[in-house]
Structures are given as structure tokens and as C-alpha cells.
Amino acid sequence: MEEMSAELRPARIGMIPHLRFSTRHVLLILSTAPAFVILFLVGLILWVGLVRDVNSGIFSTGVTLDHYRALWADPLLYRALFNTAQFALIAMAVAFGMGVPLAWLAERSNLPGKGIIYVLMVSGLLLPGVFIAMGWVFLFHPEIGIINMAFKNLLGLDHSLVNIVSVPGMGIIQGLNLVPVVFITLGPSYRAMNPAVEEAARVHGLSLLGTLRRISLPLLLPSLLGAFLYVITIAIAAFDIPAIIGLSNRILTFSTFVYISANPREGLPNYGLVGAISSVMIVFALLSCWMYVSVLKRSYKYAVVTGQGYSSRLVKLRSKTVVGVWLLIGLYFLFTIVMPLLVLVWASVMRWFQPPSLSALKLASLANLHDVDWSMVLAGAKNSAVLMLVVPTLVLVFGGAIAWIVVRSRFQGKVVLDFSAFVPHAVPHIIFAFSILVAALFLLQKILPIYGKLAILIIVYTLAWLAFGTRVLSSSLVQLHKELEEVGRVSGIPGRVILWKILLPLLRPAILSSWLWMALLTFREFTMAAMLATTRGNITLPIVIWSYWSGGQSGRASAVALIGFLILVPMVAAYWIAGRRFAVLGATRA
Amino acid sequence: MIEIRGVSKIFNVGTRQVQPLRNVTLEVREGEFFVLLGPSGSGKSTLLRCVSGLEEPDEGEISLDGRVVFSKSKRIALDPADRGIGMVFQSYAIWPHLSVLDNVTLPLIRGKRRMPRRLAVEKGREVLKLVQMDALMDRPASLLSGGQQQRVAVARALSIEPKVLLMDEPLSNLDARLREEVREEIKNLTRQIGITVLYITHDQIEAMALASRIAVLANGEVKQVSLPREVYKKPASHEVATLLGTMNWLSGRVIRDGLVETPIGEVRIGTQGLGNDDEILLGIRLEHLCVASSAAAGENEFPAEVISQTFLGDQIWYHLRVGPTRMVWKTFHDIDLPKTVYARLPKEKILVFAGR
Ligand SMILES: Nc1ncnc2c1ncn2[C@@H]1O[C@H](COP(=O)(O)OP(=O)(O)O)[C@@H](O)[C@H]1O
Ligand SMILES: [Mg+2]
Numbered sequence: 001m002e003e004m005s006a007e008l009r010p011a012r013i014g015m016i017p018h019l020r021f022s023t024r025h026v027l028l029i030l031s032t033a034p035a036f037v038i039l040f041l042v043g044l045i046l047w048v049g050l051v052r053d054v055n056s057g058i059f060s061t062g063v064t065l066d067h068y069r070a071l072w073a074d075p076l077l078y079r080a081l082f083n084t085a086q087f088a089l090i091a092m093a094v095a096f097g098m099g100v101p102l103a104w105l106a107e108r109s110n111l112p113g114k115g116i117i118y119v120l121m122v123s124g125l126l127l128p129g130v131f132i133a134m135g136w137v138f139l140f141h142p143e144i145g146i147i148n149m150a151f152k153n154l155l156g157l158d159h160s161l162v163n164i165v166s167v168p169g170m171g172i173i174q175g176l177n178l179v180p181v182v183f184i185t186l187g188p189s190y191r192a193m194n195p196a197v198e199e200a201a202r203v204h205g206l207s208l209l210g211t212l213r214r215i216s217l218p219l220l221l222p223s224l225l226g227a228f229l230y231v232i233t234i235a236i237a238a239f240d241i242p243a244i245i246g247l248s249n250r251i252l253t254f255s256t257f258v259y260i261s262a263n264p265r266e267g268l269p270n271y272g273l274v275g276a277i278s279s280v281m282i283v284f285a286l287l288s289c290w291m292y293v294s295v296l297k298r299s300y301k302y303a304v305v306t307g308q309g310y311s312s313r314l315v316k317l318r319s320k321t322v323v324g325v326w327l328l329i330g331l332y333f334l335f336t337i338v339m340p341l342l343v344l345v346w347a348s349v350m351r352w353f354q355p356p357s358l359s360a361l362k363l364a365s366l367a368n369l370h371d372v373d374w375s376m377v378l379a380g381a382k383n384s385a386v387l388m389l390v391v392p393t394l395v396l397v398f399g400g401a402i403a404w405i406v407v408r409s410r411f412q413g414k415v416v417l418d419f420s421a422f423v424p425h426a427v428p429h430i431i432f433a434f435s436i437l438v439a440a441l442f443l444l445q446k447i448l449p450i451y452g453k454l455a456i457l458i459i460v461y462t463l464a465w466l467a468f469g470t471r472v473l474s475s476s477l478v479q480l481h482k483e484l485e486e487v488g489r490v491s492g493i494p495g496r497v498i499l500w501k502i503l504l505p506l507l508r509p510a511i512l513s514s515w516l517w518m519a520l521l522t523f524r525e526f527t528m529a530a531m532l533a534t535t536r537g538n539i540t541l542p543i544v545i546w547s548y549w550s551g552g553q554s555g556r557a558s559a560v561a562l563i564g565f566l567i568l569v570p571m572v573a574a575y576w577i578a579g580r581r582f583a584v585l586g587a588t589r590a
Numbered sequence: 591m592i593e594i595r596g597v598s599k600i601f602n603v604g605t606r607q608v609q610p611l612r613n614v615t616l617e618v619r620e621g622e623f624f625v626l627l628g629p630s631g632s633g634k635s636t637l638l639r640c641v642s643g644l645e646e647p648d649e650g651e652i653s654l655d656g657r658v659v660f661s662k663s664k665r666i667a668l669d670p671a672d673r674g675i676g677m678v679f680q681s682y683a684i685w686p687h688l689s690v691l692d693n694v695t696l697p698l699i700r701g702k703r704r705m706p707r708r709l710a711v712e713k714g715r716e717v718l719k720l721v722q723m724d725a726l727m728d729r730p731a732s733l734l735s736g737g738q739q740q741r742v743a744v745a746r747a748l749s750i751e752p753k754v755l756l757m758d759e760p761l762s763n764l765d766a767r768l769r770e771e772v773r774e775e776i777k778n779l780t781r782q783i784g785i786t787v788l789y790i791t792h793d794q795i796e797a798m799a800l801a802s803r804i805a806v807l808a809n810g811e812v813k814q815v816s817l818p819r820e821v822y823k824k825p826a827s828h829e830v831a832t833l834l835g836t837m838n839w840l841s842g843r844v845i846r847d848g849l850v851e852t853p854i855g856e857v858r859i860g861t862q863g864l865g866n867d868d869e870i871l872l873g874i875r876l877e878h879l880c881v882a883s884s885a886a887a888g889e890n891e892f893p894a895e896v897i898s899q900t901f902l903g904d905q906i907w908y909h910l911r912v913g914p915t916r917m918v919w920k921t922f923h924d925i926d927l928p929k930t931v932y933a934r935l936p937k938e939k940i941l942v943f944a945g946r
Contacts, residue, residue: 483683486644487743491697491750492671501696505687 023495030401032413035420038463041435042282042423048275048438055268058442067276077277080252087171087242087253088235094175095231098332099182100224105325106183107190109317113326117183119576120333125180126572127337128524130542131561133244134549135340136173138347140164146343146355165249174241176336181231189223222295229292233285237428239527244549254281255430255527262434262531271438278431289426341565347558368559372548377560379536380544381567383454384523387540391461392469392518396511398462399469406470407477408485425467433531436460452535460528465518476510516575523568541567591786592618592641592754597650599636599810610636611647612810618803623780623787627797627821628807629833634790635680637807638758641788642677643670655753671702676747678757682739686732693731694718694746701750717745720779737768744776748783755780757789761796773799794834798822806830828943831873838879838917840872841945854892854913857935861942869945876920878939881908883928890935896927 048054049068052061071077102121106114139147140162148160163169239255247256254277261274317325347353349364399421405411406418424432436459440451450456484506488498504511526542533543541564548557599611610633618624628634639645641652643659651661654675659668685693691714697703698710705713718724721741726734731742740760747755760776761769777800780787791797797804798818806813806821814826825831842852844864850857850872857872864870885891894910894917901924908919912933919933 481681481683483679483681484685486670487677487679487683487746488697489644490642490670490675490677491746492669492701492703493697494700497700501700502685502687506685 027401027405028411030398031405031417034398034463034466035402035417037459038420038423038466041432041439041463042427044439044443045275045278045282045431045435048271048435049277049279051272051275054271054275054438054442058438067272070273071276071280074273076252077257077273080254080257081277083167083252084236084254086167087174087238088232090168090171091175091178091235091238092228092232094172095178095182095235096228098176099179100186102179102329103183103186103190105317107187111317111322111325117329120329120337121180121183122576123572124177124333124337125184126520126524126568126575128526128542128561128564128568129177129238129240130244130524130526130545131344131565132177132336132340133173133241134347134545134554134558134561135343136164137245138343138353138554139339140169144353149355165245165251167246167251167253170241170245170251170253173245174235174238176332177241178231178235179332179336181234182227185227185230186223189220226292226295229288229295233288233426233428236281237430237527239430239530243526243530243546248550255428258430258434259530262437274434275438278434281431282427285426285428286423289422292426293422344558344561344565347555348562350555353554368555372556372559376536376539377541377544377563380539380541381563383457383533383538384540386454387457387461388519388522390458391465391522392515394458394462395465395469395518396473396515399466400473402466402470403474403477407474408482421466421470423467424464425471429464429527430531432460432464433528437531452537454538456532457529457538457540460532461522461525464528465521468521469514469518472510472514473507476507480506512578513575516571516578520568520571520575523564523571591620591622591655592616592624592788593651593653594637594641595651595653597637597640597647597652599633599640599645599647599649610810611640613649614807614810614812616805616812616815618786618788620786621784623777623789623800623802625789625791625797625801625804626807627791627794627804627833630792632807633810634792634807635758636810638677638756638788638790641754642675642756643668643673674753676750676752676755678740678743678747678755678760680758680760680762682736682743682760682763684731684734684739684742686730688731689727690718690723690729690731690734690742691715691727693742694749697746697750703750713749714745717749718742720748720783721745721775736764737772740764740772744779748785753786755785755787757787759790759792761791762793769796776800806833808833825941828871828873831941831943835875836918837873837875837941840915842870842872844868844870853915857890857940858937859940859942860937861940864942871943871945872935873941873943874935874939876907876918878936879917879919880934880936881910881919881921881927881931882934883931885932886934888934889937891932892934894931894933896929896931 048058050063050065051058052064052066054061102117105111106117111117137145139145140160142148142160142163142165145160145162145164148162151157151161164173237255238253239259242251242253242256243259246252247260252260258274258278262269262271264270346356348368349366350360351363351365351367354360354363402417402421406414406421411417436456437451440449440456444450450459480503484502485498488502489495493501524542525540526546529540529543530546533539539547541560545557545560545564548554548560594614594616597611597614599609601608601610610631614633614637616624626634626637636645640647640660641654646667647660647662649662651663652659654673658664658666659673660666685696688696691711694714694717695707695710698705698713699707715724715727718727721744723738723741723745726738731739734742740763743760757776761772764772773796789800791800801818803815804818804821805815806826808829813830814821816824816826821830822834825834831837840852840854840857842850842857844866845851845856846866847862847864848858848860850859850870852872859872881894885893892912894912897909897911897916899909900907905920905922906924908921908927910917910919910931910933917933
């Protein structure tokens with residue numbers, strides 16, 4: 001009987017073979033739903049750039065090219081784009097200038113204490129940019145910056161030594177902030193390079209320089225180019241440093257322009273203009289996305305050539321070099337982490353900020369902590385906590401479904417899925433935030449009122465981290481031989497048991513570390529929250545800081561930042577412990 | 591026991607189409623150790639995966655134990671789990687996060703059978719004993735050597751008491767020494783329990799050693815199905831002959847019945863019934879050449895020059911120049927040859943194939 005009914009079951013269409021009806025459909029829904037929303041949000045932006053007047057009707061006011069014409073005419077925007085280009089280029093120069101040699105030193109030289117570099121780099125990656133930017137303002141602001149004032153007094157200068165309230169100034173800070181990203185992106189490629197190919201060149205008579213130029217560089221080029229495109233996307237979309245440092249002084253970049261256009265001090269937001277410029281950005285983003293993918297493909301091809309089974313020979317450094325290198329690394333961390341944090345502590349005990357001195361110390365008080373609106377801080381902390389629990393979990397569910405379909409199935413539409421999951425990686429997050437804002441205000445207000453709710457942040461964060469989650473899971477899935485699942489299927493184990501008993505346990509390191517990583521990203525997220533966290537119901541800790549900061553209350557902002565920092569420390573520690581325990585740090589790419 | 595009728599498979603790779611199987615028809619009888627031999631890329635794995643149900647053919651029908659498990663025309667495609675098969679994968683696919691015993695019992699407990707744990711453990715112990723792995727039952731599977739993993743994979747495949755055992759190059763990940771040992775174990779074990787085996791390999795020695803029958807697959811087509819001896823002695827084509835070991839080749843043209851003109855001179859062959867002027871290909875296995883230091887004035891004897899020799903321990907390969915071509919003579923005796931020798935091609939050992 002049993003056999004009869006089995007035979008009568010109709011043949012499945014060869015889409016996703018051999019899963020029962022329900023499992024297959026659950027997978028399809030889980031993977032296509034977020035992809036659909038991503039594509040919808042991108043499409044909505046393109047539409048908003050064309051609608052005559054979104055405020056009076058998103059579908060009823062007709063289509064026009066006026067907004068695109070206005071792009072040329074708007075001097076503010078023109079300036080902002082020029083600033084963005086300058087800002088991004090300077091940031092890239094700084095980030096690569098430091099990140100490339102540092103990664104090389106950490107991977108290919110015998111520099112002692114390399115482990116510490118990793119710890120410092122990952123911590124630098126996790127420290128919210130908002131904190132650091134605030135610290136830099138206290139240190140290097142032309143009027144109030146401690147270091148600038150100290151030099152003015154010492155040297156009797158009539159102008160400040162460093163002016164960070166400028167596009168180059170912000171670019172340098174952004175660049176320093178991006179060094180860990182470059183470091184962590186390039187590290188694995190240095191590691192994966194088989195020293196034997198270099199040695200072969202040396203043995204066959206190429207000089208050291210010739211080897212570098214003809215062998216090492218061409219081999220590394222795909223990863224370098226990939227890292228370049230990846231980092232420049234981040235630099236162009238950067239929001240926290242331009243917002244903290246530039247916005248109050250009317251120095252705008254792309255992201256801050258979008259921010260003030262969507263949240264103008266007076267009048268109605270000019271959605272059309274933002275839609276138009278965002279559309280232009282999206283086109284560029286997709287272009288770089290496409291380049292990134294094709295570059296990545298090439299680097300995979302090389303990865304096959306290099307293979308494993310060698311022990312990396314390390315380049316010996318002279319002790320003088322070691323001292324010099326560590327001195328530089330020490331200075332870097334002093335200026336990018338230690339001093340900004342210390343000055344935040346100082347600022348938080350000062351009612352009105354002033355440079356440290358004995359007389360100022362007498363004024364130190366916990367007044368800021370007292371004056372902070374604690375109910376708001378608690379609301380922010382609670383919301384941040386909920387987001388940190390919910391968002392990474394959702395990303396792993398959706399990203400896992402996409403990764404499985406892309407890696408394992410022959411589903412026709414998987415290219416589209418793969419692409420959509422990659423889009424949030426390339427399109428500036430502020431554009432996503434803007435798009436969901438428009439959707440919430442003009443399309444969903446009746447059906448799904450998410451404006452001002454925590455849900456809007458949950459949705460947009462989940463979409464934003466989807467690129468990361470999918471990539472981590474699919475790269476671990478690729479490494480898992482598919483026969484491990486197939487043997488289960490041949491033995492008659494149902495799909496859901498294969499998932500729980502075989503796939504999840506084997507993917508646990510990747511799942512755990514990426515979950516923690518995304519929780520940390522969620523905690524420090526500032527860009528999208530600045531656009532969307534509008535009520536007590538969905539304010540997050542960084543936005544509490546931001547609202548004090550933009551309201552001119554830097555002392556209270558510093559106090560809340562310190563509270564945030566105290567929450568962050570044990571979480572980063574947990575991440576490190578988990579990372580060591582499960583021997584995974586490869587996942588640490590934002 | 592296994593019937594494969596007219597099975598074809600096409601993969602779409604981007605815009606390109608790859609056809610690893612073209613109208614394959616095979617029958618494996620009950621209790622047989624059937625070996626599919628073919629070069630890599632010939633479609634062996636694809637065929638096995640079609641039998642197991644991990645892949646769906648685009649054309650054809652497959653039956654196992656008299657039951658149709660796949661049929662394009664009848665729209666039948668049974669789940670792998672419903673086919674009553676055990677499978678050993680090339681990578682072994684041992685679940686590294688489980689113990690040896692759990693690797694075997696997981697399919698019993700959570701698979702179709704849903705055995706109670708106690709019975710599953712008993713069964714697991716039993717099959718692990720069969721492959722002499724019962725002593726390492728509680729080891730984490732990730733700590734096993736290649737050979738041990740292979741045994742566990744076999745035990746896992748047998749634990750569900752399949753009607754048919756499918757094996758995809760199960761020895762290719764082992765080192766040469768171990769390979770021979772495990773090969774004999776597999777042979778004895780499968781004979782002992784009398785299971786039908788469909789076994790894949792690209793190694794002709796492995797195929798010869800194990801098979802009760804061999805099917806030679808090339809370019810997704812079955813080229814020959816025969817007893818191992820027969821495949822070796824009477825390969826159906828030039829292609830099959832090459833697959834079964836290195837050979838000396840001569841192209842030629844038939845002058846008259848039994849006489850062929852070749853680059854090294856006229857060669858007499860035993861094959862009858864060829865038309866005059868037919869283009870043909872003559873092959874002779876390395877060990878079938880007869881080489882002597884003096885001429886015996888026999889049939890098909892040609893002067894040759896020794897170019898070099900390769901010492902392989904139990905055998906020696908002499909590289910000869912015979913006329914304008916090169917030939918290799920394989921011998922098991924270490925002898926001193928003069929520079930000039932005489933090579934004889936015994937008429938009855940020459941294989942004749944249609945030329946290109
Ligand atoms: N999933 C697949 N997608 C596309 N092509 C495939 C796939 N599996 C196998 N092929 C192709 O089919 C041919 C036969 O492969 P396979 O059956 O694995 O050969 P074998 O096992 O004999 O080495 C090869 O050309 C291979 O590239
Ligand atoms: Mg194969």
C-alpha cells in the first residue's frame with residue numbers, strides 16, 4: 001500500500017529537488033519575501049524621483065523630469081556632491097595607506113604581538129563612529145578643541161593647528177575610521193596567497209621587486225580592487241562623521257544632504273529632489289555592485305589556484321622596524337580610540353565643555369548624568385536591546401533561506417535572489433531608510449502603520465544586514481560538502497531533521513559569530529535610525545545621543561555615549577570569547 | 591534488480607548545455623557487483639545520482655527491484671528515501687559533528703524507519719562490527735582517518751538494509767596501499783551479505799578486481815557491457831581499449847584478407863572478413879609484445895632500437911623505436927638488452943578496430 005501511494009505521487013518539477021511541498025514553499029517564501037521588499041524599495045525611490053509632488057499624492061500628481069533638472073540647479077546639492085567626492089577620496093587614501101601595510105604586517109611578517117592588532121582593529125570596527133566623531137570634535141575643533149587650544153597657547157598661533165570642521169578634516173577622520181575595514185577585508189587575501197608562487201618566481205630568477213610587480217600584485221589585484229569598491233561604497237554613504245562634525249556647520253555630504261532634505265528645519269520635505277539624487281546614486285551603486293561581483297569572481301578563480309597545504313613563511317622584521325611599527329600603531333590607537341574616549345569622559349563631567357585644567361577639574365560634576373532624561377535613555381536602551389535580539393535572528397532566517405537556495409538549488413530565479421540580497425550592500429543605507437520612510441508615510445499608513453514604530457527599524461535593519469548575513473552563510477554553506485545533506489536524504493531523513501540535526505550544527509560557528517556581529521552592528525547603527533527613529537517607541541541609544549548633540553547639549557550627549565560604551569564593552573568581550581571558542585573571525589566583515 | 595532504460599540528462603550551465611548522459615540503458619542483476627568504468631567527466635556520477643534520486647533524468651525510466659522509481663512518461667519520481675538504496679559518497683559525507691555510532695543511527699532513528707533508539711544502537715553496533723569499527727563507536731567522526739571514514743560510510747549505507755548499494759568512487763580518496771586493502775574488504779563484505787552493488791570507478795584495475803560485470807561509459811554513452819576478462823581481451827572499440835590500459839597503436843590499411851600495411855611494414859592479423867583498402871587501427875598491449883635480441887625469422891617480426899627503459903620494481907618498460915613509430919614493451923624480467931632488438935607482434939594478440 002505504502003509503495004503504491006509513493007509511486008502515484010506526481011513527479012516534482014526539477015526546481016528545488018526532493019523537498020516536500022511544504023519545506024520547499026517555506027524556503028521560497030522566506031527567500032523571496034525580503035528580496036521582493038528590497039527591489040520594491042529601490043523601485044519606489046526611482047518612482048519618487050519622477051513623481052511631480054509626493055506630498056500631494058504619490059500616484060495622482062503625474063510624472064515629471066523636473067527633479068532631475070533641479071539637480072543641476074541646486075547649488076547646495078552641487079556643493080554636497082563635490083564635498084562627497086573629496087571626502088571619499090581622502091578617506092580612501094588614508095584608509096588604504098594605513099590598512100594595506102598593516103594587513104601585510106599582521107599576515108606576512110613576524111611582527112610580535114600581532115594578536116593585539118586584531119583585537120584593536122575589531123574593537124575599532126565596533127566602536128560607534130558617533131562616539132569617535134564627538135571625541136574628535138572635542139580634541140580638534142578649531143575653537144573648542146583641546147589640542148588646538150593647547151597648541152595655540154603653546155606656540156602663540158593665531159589660527160588652529162588642525163581644522164577638522166572641513167571636508168579634508170572629516171575625510172581624514174573617516175579614513176582613520178575605515179582602516180579596520182580595509183585591514184579585515186584584505187587580511188584573508190594575504191593569508192590565502194600561497195608563498196610558493198612567490199618563491200617560485202624568486203627561484204626562477206625574478207628580483208624581489210619583479211616578483212612583487214609581476215606575481216604578488218596581479219594575484220592580489222582582485223582582492224585589492226574588491227576591497228577598494230567595498231570601502232568606497234562605505235565612504236560615500238558615510239553618515240555619522242559628516243553628521244556629527246559637518247552638519248551643524250552646514251558642510252554637507254551626500255548622506256547629510258538626504259537627511260536634511262527629508263527632515264528640513266522648516267517647510268515640507270522635498271521628496272522629489274531626494275528621490276532623483278538617490279536614483280542617480282543607486283545607478284552608481286549598482287554599477288559598482290556589478291564590478292565588485294565580477295572582481296570577486298576573479299578572486300575566487302585565483303583562490304582555487306593557490307590552495308592549501310603550505311605554511312606561510314613570515315618575513316623577518318628588524319627590531320628597529322618593529323619598534324617603529326608599534327610606535328605608529330600605538331599612535332593610531334591613541335588618536336582613534338583612547339583619546340576620543342577619554343575626552344568623552346571629561347566632557348561628560350563638564351556642564352559646559354572646557355579644556356582640562358586644575359581649575360576646570362573643580363567644576364567636574366555628575367550634573368549631566370543627573371540632567372539626562374532617564375526615561376528617554378531607558379526607552380532607547382530597551383529599543384536597542386529588542387532590535388539587537390530580533391534583527392540578527394531575522395537576518396539569519398531570511399539570509400539562510402537565500403543562501404541555501406543560491407548555493408544548493410537549481411531554482412531559476414536564484415540569480416535574482418542573489419542579486420537582491422547584495423543590493424543593500426551597495427546602496428547607501430540612508431537611501432533605504434528614505435525609501436521605507438516614504439513607503440510608511442504615503443503607501444502603508446493605512447494597511448501597515450509602521451511609521452514611528454520599532455517595526456520600521458526592524459524591517460530596514462534586517463534588509464540592510466541581509467547582504468552580510470547571506471554572504472556569511474553562503475560562504476560557509478559552500479564549504480560544507482553537499483553530500484553531507486544528500487546522504488541524509490538518501491537515508492530517508494526528512495528535510496527539517498536534516499536542517500536541525502546536520503546543517504545547523506555544522507553551521508553553528510558561522511551562525512553564532514555572525515549573529516553576535518550583527519547584534520553589535522545593530523547597537524551602533526546610527527544612519528537609518530537618524531532618519532526613522534522619531535518617537536519614544538522607536539528611539540535608539542545612538543539617537544538619544546544625537547538628539548542631545550544636535551541640540552547643543554554636548555555634555556549630556558557625552559554622558560549617554562559613555563553609558564552606551566559601558567554596555568558595549570561586555571558585548572564586544574562576548575564576541576571575542578565566542579570567536580575564540582568557535583575559532584571564527586572570518587565573519588567579521590561589516 | 592536495477593533497470594535503466596533510455597536515460598538522458600542535460601544540464602544547463604549558463605547558456606551552454608552539457609549532456610552527461612545520452613540514452614543510457616543498463617541492467618544489473620540481483621546479487622551482482624556491477625562496475626561502471628569510465629574516465630572522469632564521462633557521466634558516471636550523474637548516472638548514479640539518477641539511480642539514487644538525487645538527480646532527475648530528462649528522459650527514460652529507472653526501476654529498482656521490479657518497481658519503477660523514475661519514469662518520465664509516467665511522471666513518477668520517487669524520493670531517494672523511498673527507493674531502498676544505500677549510498678557511499680566519494681567524499682564519504684561523514685557528519686563531522688556526530689560520533690561514529692550517531693552517524694549510523696541517525697538515519698535509523700530519524701529516517702523512514704523511525705526505530706526506537708535502543709534498537710537503532712543495537713543495529714548500529716551490528717553493522718559497525720561488520721566493518722570492524724565497533725571498537726571506535728564513540729569516537730567523534732571528525733577524528734577518523736580516511737580509511738575509517740570510508741568504513742563508517744559503508745556501515746551507514748548498510749544499516750538501513752538497502753536492496754541496492756550504490757558506491758561512487760569510494761576508494762579514490764585513499765592512498766594507494768590502503769586502496770588495495772579496502773578494495774578486498776569491500777569485495778568480501780558485499781559477497782558475504784549478497785547485496786546488489788552498483789559501483790563507480792575510473793580505475794580499470796579496481797574495476798577488474800571487483801566486478802562481476804563491467805559497463806564502460808564514455809561521453810555519457812555505454813560503450814560496452816561484459817565480463818571483466820572479456821572487456822580486457824575483446825574491447826569493443828579503440829576508446830574502450832584505451833580505457834583499459836596503455837596500448838601500442840598502429841594505423842593501417844588492409845591490403846588483402848589477413849594482411850595490413852602499416853608504417854612499420856606489412857603486418858599479418860588473425861581477423862578475417864575485412865574489405866580491401868579498409869582503414870583500420872591495430873592495437874597490442876604492452877605485455878603482449880615479444881622482444882628478443884636475435885631474429886627468429888617469424889611472422890610480424892621487426893627490427894627495433896631500445897631508446898630507454900623505466901624500472902618500476904616488479905616490471906620494466908622498454909621504450910622502443912620500431913621503424914618510424916615508438917612502442918613500449920612491458921616485461922616482468924630484468925634482462926639486459928642489446929641496442930638493437932627484434933620485436934614481434936603475435937598475430938592472435940593483435941586487436942583490430944575500425945580506423946578513423
Ligand atoms: N550539477 C551539474 N551542473 C552542470 N554540469 C554538471 C553537473 N554535474 C555534472 N555536470 C557535468 O556533467 C558531466 C559528467 O559529470 P559526472 O557525472 O560528475 O562525471 P564523472 O562522475 O564520470 O566524473 C561533466 O561534464 C560535468 O561537468
Ligand atoms: Mg564522479
